[in-house]
Amino acid sequence: xxxxxxxxxxxxxxxxxxxxxxxxxxxxxxxxxxxxxxxxxxxxxxxxxxxxxxxxxxxxxxxxxxxxxxxxxxxxxxxxxxxxxxxxxxxxxxxxxxxxxxxxxxxxxxxxx
Amino acid sequence: xxxxxxxxxxxxxxxxxxxxxxxxxxxxxxxxxxxxxxxxxxxxxxxxxxxxxxxxxxxxxxxxxxxxxxxxxxxxxxxxxxxxxxxxxxxxxxxxxxxxxxxxxxxxxxxxxxx
Numbered sequence: 001x002x003x004x005x006x007x008x009x010x011x012x013x014x015x016x017x018x019x020x021x022x023x024x025x026x027x028x029x030x031x032x033x034x035x036x037x038x039x040x041x042x043x044x045x046x047x048x049x050x051x052x053x054x055x056x057x058x059x060x061x062x063x064x065x066x067x068x069x070x071x072x073x074x075x076x077x078x079x080x081x082x083x084x085x086x087x088x089x090x091x092x093x094x095x096x097x098x099x100x101x102x103x104x105x106x107x108x109x110x111x112x113x
Numbered sequence: 114x115x116x117x118x119x120x121x122x123x124x125x126x127x128x129x130x131x132x133x134x135x136x137x138x139x140x141x142x143x144x145x146x147x148x149x150x151x152x153x154x155x156x157x158x159x160x161x162x163x164x165x166x167x168x169x170x171x172x173x174x175x176x177x178x179x180x181x182x183x184x185x186x187x188x189x190x191x192x193x194x195x196x197x198x199x200x201x202x203x204x205x206x207x208x209x210x211x212x213x214x215x216x217x218x219x220x221x222x223x224x225x226x227x228x
Contacts, residue, residue, distance in 0.1 A: 032215040043119075043206050043219035044157070089156060098170070099145055099210055101217060103156045 002027060004092050006104025013080055014112050021075045021107045023090035028071070030092040034101070035064065035075050038087045047088075048075075080111045116140055117209050119220035126197055127228055134192045134223045136207030142187040143209035147217065148180075151204045163190055197227040 006023045013019045023033075031052055036044035050057045050064045050073065057064045061078040077084055090104040116139040126132050136146060145164050149157040161177075163169040163184035171177045179201075181193040190209075194201055204224055208217040 034216070036219070041204075041222070041224070043117075043208075043222045045219065046216060049216065093215055095215060098162050099215060099217065100147070100159060100162060106154075106156050108154075 002102055004090060004102050004104045006090050006107060008107060009105065010108045010110075012110045012112065015081060017080050017111070019077050019080055019084075019109055019111070021088055021090070021109075022072065023074065023092075023104050024070075024072045025092050025102075026071065027092070027094075029094050030102075031095045032093045033064070033066065033073050034091050034093075035062070036089045036091065038089065038106075044089060077109075080109075082111050082113050085109055085111050115216075115218040117143075117207065117218045117220040119205075119207060119223050121223060122221065123224045123226075125226045125228065128198050129196055131193055131195045132197055132225060134194075134205055134207075134225075136190045136192070136209070136220050138188045138209045138211075138218075141209075141211050141218075143190070144187065144212055145210050146184055146190040147208045147210075148182060148190075148192050149206045149208065151206060151222075153204075157206065160192075194225065197225070199227045201225065202227045 034049035035047045038044040048059045048062045052068050063076040066073045088107045091101040093101045118137045120135045148160045160175045161169045161171045169182035184190040206222040208219045210217045
């Protein structure tokens, strides 16, 4: 019940395309859902995060869509660029808890020029 | 703001030796720090959670006597891999958060290679 399932494992799009990465969870106590971007050999960097009382959040070219009833959330990258090629992780945590993040399995995105 | 550093970035050591990795929050007070381990092409695996001035809480399956964590100040946590073996070779990443906020800021990671 503590798992966060992420798909697809890898994704290839052309420059300008809109890659979509999906995550699903079971634990309804989760109330904070961040997305992280990680380049090879680097630590993850926070991209955008959402709480379950909001159905969509946009920051720049990154948008999170959240479906509370389905217990799913997704990341959309608008007008994707080769520089967006990286591994993306979704995560979830419970407010007021230790702050422990449960990570998805990761999606490796390649944006072709 | 919210910068977390790690030192060293890469370390090579002989089997049986101990290695210390430092994690620092440069511009905020990190009341809680987390240590993760990441194998190639895999997700981050939480090893332990540490609150400043308290003993670390280890995840199931993580040997507390092998991975010693100290969080003595609000800006510094250390992970010591004792008697390292080749199977301990991995990418170790720390993260930090402040107060009751959920956002975790990650360090750049430390690549450990045990020969």
